[in-house]
Amino acid sequence: MTDLQDTIESDADDVERHDCPRCGVQPGSPCRSRSGAVAGIYHTGRFKKVARLAKLLRVPTPADRGPGQPWRPGTPPPAAPETDTPGADIRIGYARCSHLTQELQSQLDALSAHGIPRDKIFSEKISTRIRVRPQFETALALARGIKAHAPHCRVLFTVYEMKRLGRDAAELTALADHLTAHGLVLEMLAGPLPGIYDPSGPGRMLFGFFAAMAETERESIREATLEGLDAAARKGKHGGRPPVINDDMLHTVLRRRAAGESVEQIRPDLIIPTGKRKGQNPGLASIYRALAEHEKAQAYPEAVEQAHADFAALPAEEIPSPRLAAARQLAN
Structure with missing residues (x-):
């Protein structure tokens, strides 16, 4: 078969x-x-x-x-799964990390070592800022379905630590309410609040406290990242891909265009020095974009200088009095 x-x-x-x-x-x-x-x-x-x-x-x-054959009653329904025995614990595992370069295996190993079958562990690489997380929703739906089918069992939604669920206090509190409404129990294997947590029990205030801490931690990470980007920018280091047309290539294009050559004639002689397209010729759109940015950069100082000259040439009576001093200062 x-x-x-x-x-x-x-x-x-x-x-x-x-x-x-x-x-x-x-x-x-x-x-x-x-x-x-x-x-x-x-x-x-x-x-x-x-x-x-x-x-x-x-x-x-x-x-x-026998699809298409005359219908007749079937056999009795299959026996209920072993996990449906009264008082049994059924665990649904969920693992998450924010970035594609981060690893999930340590979380998966911890969930498996806790006795959760692999077919009941859901994982994904997605940021908590994305509201719709497909595997998370699937895991919750399965937990709700099992609880509805076996109300006598305790269904635990298990994660490695709280921040795998989210870093927003309001979102985590809403999740606690959702679990309570469907009779589910939250379980965390590590972090500040390990163990089994009943959202409707006395630990609700403690859970809210650590949810607020998770949100504060995310904001601290965000602020540190922005400060690092600002510091790098002050040193002339900017993120993102390197430009396709660097200064040497732009100088070559300007010089040969001044000599009467077209961009189409110049393009085969230009070679991209770095990046994924290293060793290839740049596209015409990239060359024209670099030329437009160069012209814009050249035109800006001239526009500022012309504006200064226009202000200086205006008669005093034509300049509004609150701006008169500032305009004269700018002209000088």
């Missing part, structure tokens, strides 16, 4: 745990079409009851259910 067939049958087993609100079949049976035969795919309202399938567009009926 192929992996695809295994997946289809697994999806079908999960779907058939529920009755269908559209065709009315009981748990353990495939869906029924309008003509009375076995439907080729399960009805959407049915498989959306399964958290991990809620965002799919379709769940096909396996071949052994």
Whole structure:
């Protein structure tokens, strides 16, 4: 049996745990079409009851259910998972880092070592400033679905530390309210507030305190980053990619254009010295952009000088009195 067939049958087993609100079949049976035969795919309202399938567009009926054949009741629904035993703890793990160059493996290892199955650990590389985090939303949806399906179990939403959830105090407080509303419990493995936290319990004030600390830490990181960028700019170091057209290339273009050559004739002789396109010829748009910026830079001092001359030539009675002194000072 192929992996695809295994997946289809697994999806079908999960779907058939529920009755269908559209065709009315009981748990353990495939869906029924309008003509009375076995439907080729399960009805959407049915498989959306399964958290991990809620965002799919379709769940096909396996071949052994006889799609297109006369419908007959199926077998009883599969046995409930072992984790549905009363009093069991079910953990959903979430790992996050902000930048693509940062690593997630240490968080994943910690969550796995805590006993969370790999298929219940969700991870992504995304900033907390981005409000919509797909894997985070998927993990929460799965936790809500499990709690709804097994209300007698304790469902824990587990992260390595608080800042993996976010660094905004209001957002973290809203998350605590969301967990409380759905009967979920938050668990952190490290950081200032390790352990299991019940958002509705007496630890709510402590959680709010550390949420505010997380927001303060983010603002400190932001301020330190901006100060570092300002210090580098004062030293002449600017971030971003190096310019495609450097000063030597621009000087060559200006000199040869003055000699009567066109930009198209000059371009094949220009070589990009650094960056991803090192050794290639620059594009015409890059050359024209560099020429326009050069002309703008040359025109600015001339415009300022002309403005000074215009102010100096104006008769005193034509200059508004509050600006008279400033204009004369500027002209001088």
